[in-house]
Amino acid sequence: MTKTPVILKDFAKGLWQENPVFRLLIGMCPTLAVTSQAQNGLAMGLATSFTLIASSTIVSIFRKLIPKEVRIPSYILIIATFVTIVSLYLQAKFPDISKDLGPYIPLIIVNCLILGRQEVFASKNPTHRAAADALGMGLGFTISLVALGMVRELLGSGTIFSFKVLGDGFRPWIIMLTPPGAFLSLGLMLGMINIIDRLLKGKS
Amino acid sequence: MKKGLKITLTLTLIAVLSGAILAEVYKVTVEDIKANQKKEIEEAVFSVLPGAKEYKRETRGSREFFKCFDDKAELRGIAFVAEGIGYQDIIKVVVGVDSGLSKITGIRVIAHNETPGLGAKISEGWFEEQFKGLSAAVRLDLVKGEPDKKNQIQAITGATISSQALVDIINKEIEDIKKHKVGNCD
Amino acid sequence: MIKELILVFVAAVLVNNFVLKYFLGICPFLGVSDNLHSAVSMGFATTFVMSITAPVAWCIKHFVLDKLGLPFLEYVCFIIVIASLVQFVEMVIKKFYPALHQAMGIYLPLITTNCAILFMALQLVLREYSLLRSIVFGFGSGLGFTLAITIMAGIREEIEFCDVPRCLKGPGITLIIAGLLALIFVGLGGLIKVN
Numbered sequence: 359m360t361k362t363p364v365i366l367k368d369f370a371k372g373l374w375q376e377n378p379v380f381r382l383l384i385g386m387c388p389t390l391a392v393t394s395q396a397q398n399g400l401a402m403g404l405a406t407s408f409t410l411i412a413s414s415t416i417v418s419i420f421r422k423l424i425p426k427e428v429r430i431p432s433y434i435l436i437i438a439t440f441v442t443i444v445s446l447y448l449q450a451k452f453p454d455i456s457k458d459l460g461p462y463i464p465l466i467i468v469n470c471l472i473l474g475r476q477e478v479f480a481s482k483n484p485t486h487r488a489a490a491d492a493l494g495m496g497l498g499f500t501i502s503l504v505a506l507g508m509v510r511e512l513l514g515s516g517t518i519f520s521f522k523v524l525g526d527g528f529r530p531w532i533i534m535l536t537p538p539g540a541f542l543s544l545g546l547m548l549g550m551i552n553i554i555d556r557l558l559k560g561k562s
Numbered sequence: 563m564k565k566g567l568k569i570t571l572t573l574t575l576i577a578v579l580s581g582a583i584l585a586e587v588y589k590v591t592v593e594d595i596k597a598n599q600k601k602e603i604e605e606a607v608f609s610v611l612p613g614a615k616e617y618k619r620e621t622r623g624s625r626e627f628f629k630c631f632d633d634k635a636e637l638r639g640i641a642f643v644a645e646g647i648g649y650q651d652i653i654k655v656v657v658g659v660d661s662g663l664s665k666i667t668g669i670r671v672i673a674h675n676e677t678p679g680l681g682a683k684i685s686e687g688w689f690e691e692q693f694k695g696l697s698a699a700v701r702l703d704l705v706k707g708e709p710d711k712k713n714q715i716q717a718i719t720g721a722t723i724s725s726q727a728l729v730d731i732i733n734k735e736i737e738d739i740k741k742h743k744v745g746n747c748d
Numbered sequence: 749m750i751k752e753l754i755l756v757f758v759a760a761v762l763v764n765n766f767v768l769k770y771f772l773g774i775c776p777f778l779g780v781s782d783n784l785h786s787a788v789s790m791g792f793a794t795t796f797v798m799s800i801t802a803p804v805a806w807c808i809k810h811f812v813l814d815k816l817g818l819p820f821l822e823y824v825c826f827i828i829v830i831a832s833l834v835q836f837v838e839m840v841i842k843k844f845y846p847a848l849h850q851a852m853g854i855y856l857p858l859i860t861t862n863c864a865i866l867f868m869a870l871q872l873v874l875r876e877y878s879l880l881r882s883i884v885f886g887f888g889s890g891l892g893f894t895l896a897i898t899i900m901a902g903i904r905e906e907i908e909f910c911d912v913p914r915c916l917k918g919p920g921i922t923l924i925i926a927g928l929l930a931l932i933f934v935g936l937g938g939l940i941k942v943n
Contacts, residue, residue: 383778384775386771386775387772387775391770394678423572424572425569427569428569431828431831432572432576434827434828435573435577435580436580438580438824438827438828439580439583439584439824443584443587446588446595447591449594449595450594450595450598451594461867461874464867465863467823467866468827468862468866470861473861515679532677532678532679535679536930536934537768537769537930537933539927540930541923541924541926542923544923545919545920545921545924545926546920546924548920548923549913549915549920552914552915552916552920553915580824581821581824584820584821587820588819588820649937651764
């Protein structure tokens with residue numbers, strides 16, 4: 359383990375050990391809200407990752423110039439700027455995605471995942487490590503959203519990424535597409551992740 | 563004092579930079595965004611009025627509507643946005659009627675927030691298709707199961723309230739558009 | 749007029765409950781709901797900030813952003829307003845109501861990153877609410893949040909003594925309870941009908 363380069367470790371921890379959704383339980387609002395379809399989960403994951411990577415890089419570059427007392431307002435300003443850019447870009451180039459994600463795009467600003475990474479990591483580490491950390495966290499977040507989206511879409515409409523998977527004999531569990539389904543499926547998935555984690559730990 | 567100055571300077575600098583960057587990005591994207599919004603209305607209007615190639619936005623009183631013309635610049639009909647409360651939120655639907663206001667030429671639900679998998683089916687093609695060609699002279703009725711009379715709409719299974727809400731909205735707004743005497747009647 | 753305001757209020761508290769329908773404020777909903785007292789304090793602190801944010805956001809939108817033609821600064825402006833308001837409210841309470849500050853002081857800074865508040869500010873603009881409606885909407889949304897988090901805390905205090913499967917302990921079972929609560933609130937969907 360000691361031989362793994364630091365930067366790779368920073369990247370990899372976001373995928374499983376410190377997966378933002380399944381382990382750290384942050385950024386839950388978009389996780390639950392947009393995952394009635396895998397595609398929307400992917401779009402939200404990518405939008406959040408972009409904002410996270412951009413903000414982390416900028417914050418890390420200027421980490422010595424930003425006074426401690428106003429670091430939180432400064433981070434929020436930087437994040438809000440990038441989120442507005444994402445929002446305008448989506449409205450211009452991908453109006454359908456923009457319409458689907460709707461009010462949840464501006465909420466990326468207050469996603470605790472992004473602000474949390476600035477506070478815990480980017481403001482204290484050199485730029486290349488901050489970028490690697492952001493990339494890993496963003497990817498971990500995106501994978502979690504897509505996974506939850508796939509489960510809900512499969513059970514709720516019998517499709518994955520809009521491709522029909524389950525035959526006509528399958529009666530969709532409509533509840534999976536509604537808010538209660540979102541809470542229930544995420545709760546059960548957390549349980550499963552815990553079991554898998556315990557098995558992995560038991561082996562090693 | 564020095565500290566206060568540094569804090570103020572940093573925040574101002576970030577705010578100014580952010581404003582400047584966003585202004586530039588906005589300038590680049592605003593054309594596309596406006597074009598997308600226009601395209602959305604256009605697509606909806608043309609889809610509810612087959613044969614329409616051109617439209618003109620007009621208002622009479624508080625009522626806004628689109629006069630639609632075909633390629634020979636002849637009036638094909640009127641399209642308008644109808645709006646009302648569905649099961650839990652507002653439903654917006656574009657309705658097309660012919661120039662004599664006697665027939666519905668088509669509808670297209672453009673915004674709603676109904677239950678996914680149930681009420682949300684109001685925006686599916688087969689449900690919208692039912693309205694095509696129905697008379698605008700009498701009120702539409704909602705029935706469960708196959709329609710057996712004229713001007714009946716088959717409700718979505720498990721979503722009678724959403725279906726009823728949409729039918730009510732369309733009935734009410736067609737009345738309203740008739741009151742404003744748009745189209746060939748004027 | 750009054751009827752409309754009541755409708756906006758009921759819709760915000762029950763039918764379109766921010767937590768259980770729109771998934772807003774999930775972080776405090778999961779994090780601060782382990783005991784009843786802190787849940788109620790968090791709820792009221794949030795309601796308080798939301799009731800003030802609503803009219804301020806409305807004024808910023810109508811008197812500043814629209815007048816100057818700067819729609820793209822909406823997100824940035826609103827989040828600054830919320831962050832400053834939270835700070836300001838904290839200072840005022842600390843100065844004049846020290847007892848109240850002791851009770852909900854630690855929750856105030858957390859409110860800035862509660863997405864319910866930013867969502868509320870953006871929605872009242874999007875839905876073109878009047879000033880009065882916005883205030884009712886802000887207050888109602890806050891109460892809806894308080895209601896959800898209080899119910900949750902009450903249930904979780906009982907769950908403490910139950911035998912929960914090991915893998916679901918903590919957040920897992922909380923989310924499943926939230927799902928069942930959301931199911932109840934779905935049933936409230938037909939509570940209001942406007943025609």
